[in-house]
């Protein structure tokens with residue numbers, strides 16, 4: 001669920017709105033005066049990145065240190081990015097493999 005920060009151009013108040021889906025975003029209104037004349041602000045606090053935006057911002061040609069892999073969400077990102085660059089359709093199977101890798105389930109499978 002995305003949270004966006006807005007400034008109302010009518011009453012000049014700033015507020016944040018939580019949206020259930022992208023459709024709701026189109027209908028954003030000022031909390032105070034109900035104006036739809038809003039300016040979207042960039043969130044200053046922890047922005048929740050979607051996997052899609054991580055892939056977009058991720059440069060697979062740059063070396064990555066240990067820090068990178070301490071974030072489990074980055075595991076499998078390189079492989080996905082490379083395959084996407086090569087035009088390989090990953091499909092559901094790849095997502096499953098990556099998800100297993102992140103949670104350590106791949107090892108479990110090998111042990112059984």
Ligand SMILES: [Zn+2]
Pocket residue numbers: 008009010011012013030031032033034035
């Ligand atoms: Zn307003």
